[in-house]
């Protein structure tokens with residue numbers, strides 16, 4: 001049994017009494033109340049989910065296991081790949097799951113586990129190939145994931161009829177490890193099949209998850225670091241976002257990781273969520289096209305932003321349901337780009353949008369947050385390195401998001417979280433309560 005699994009077992013067992021005590025002794029303590037606006041408005045800000053993997057502060061942004069993004073990178077610096085600047089996804093996943101920084105040996109074990117599990121079954125390839133080639137890569141990604149459900153260790157063990165609730169995290173962990181290991185291979189297969197003339201590059205047994213992904217899609221250094229950075233930055237954003245929440249909700253019915261994460265991917269595919277990174281690039285390209293590929297002036301840019309808003313569209317990459325400042329995931333990418341592509345015209349345009357859009361959105365007066373989110377930046381770095389098929393960008397998000405979602409699902413099982421079942425009311429009831437004040 002791997003060290004990671006042993007550490008997890010001990011951590012979960014030590015943690016479980018905290019949840020049991022809270023539930024039994026303090027279950028009645030009120031932590032929030034809900035108003036009509038929240039019932040109609042997507043349960044915004046209602047505190048009704050629990051996770052210890054990450055926490056999103058409206059002002060400072062995400063913390064993974066208590067650490068900000070710069071602190072996370074700093075803590076994992078022993079796991080930076082030689083010659084690069086980003087830590088391995090393997091070491092980060094260990095950290096997300098356990099809250100501990102792994103030793104070199106522990107990270108190496110994760111690496112070996114992933115290698116053992118990563119091969120994409122032929123039947124997945126057959127399913128992908130049966131889909132129309134112009135299917136959106138997110139539809140292919142989701143289908144590929146759900147197709148592998150037949151291999152779920154959780155579903156099998158549950159079906160055997162003697163799986164104790166306190167042991168459920170174990171087969172969930174097994175499925176999570178297999179899925180994380182296979183997702184980059186699945187994503188790379190889709191990429192090469194759809195966009196690179198159906199030519200494929202074999203997985204390299206010597207490369208870590210990020211480096212191997214870069215190689216399999218046909219990229220060279222420093223794109224391996226771009227891949228590691230992307231997967232880490234997109235991993236987790238607490239529990240209420242659509243992809244994480246969907247996965248948690250589906251898993252709460254004791255559906256396995258394949259069903260759950262495929263569902264999460266379907267949510268990530270929406271333009272208000274993960275698809276925004278593809279939309280940003282589309283928007284930028286459209287803007288450049290109108291100007292015969294010249295970088296616009298600030299005045300012109302302001303006009304384009306207003307045109308977008310006036311036509312009833314959102315400015316993709318700006319605004320957030322929880323954040324109220326610039327997303328530190330945007331900042332991390334911006335710093336990387338400053339170092340590696342300072343003179344890229346699209347990068348300069350992204351910076352110009354950052355100077356202009358918050359003012360326009362503030363004047364427009366609707367959004368509660370005029371600042372950029374993660375998606376405002378991600379496409380431009382991909383484009384620079386030659387990954388220009390922008391409908392693939394959300395798949396990259398999806399490979400990364402699995403790290404957080406699946407870590408959460410393992411803990412959900414470990415702590416025995418209940419099937420989700422919020423209560424709905426009728427409009428008539430709302431009107432009655434509105435009338436009563």
Ligand code: FCX
Pocket residue numbers: 044241271272273274275276309313314315316317318319320321322366367368369373374375
């Ligand atoms: N451009 C124009 N209008 C915006 C806007 C934007 N970027 N962001 C919010 N608004 C509008 C909303 O559409 C809403 O208008 P309405 O009252 O007419 O419905 C109003 O401002 C209030 O919305 P707000 O409370 O600020 O934001 P929400 O929590 O409802 O929505 C998202 C949050 C992220 C969905 C919203 O800001 C948006 O649509 N942004 C653009 C798409 C995007 O970038 N999504 C990616 C987010 C993220 F990081 C991710 O999940 O990947």
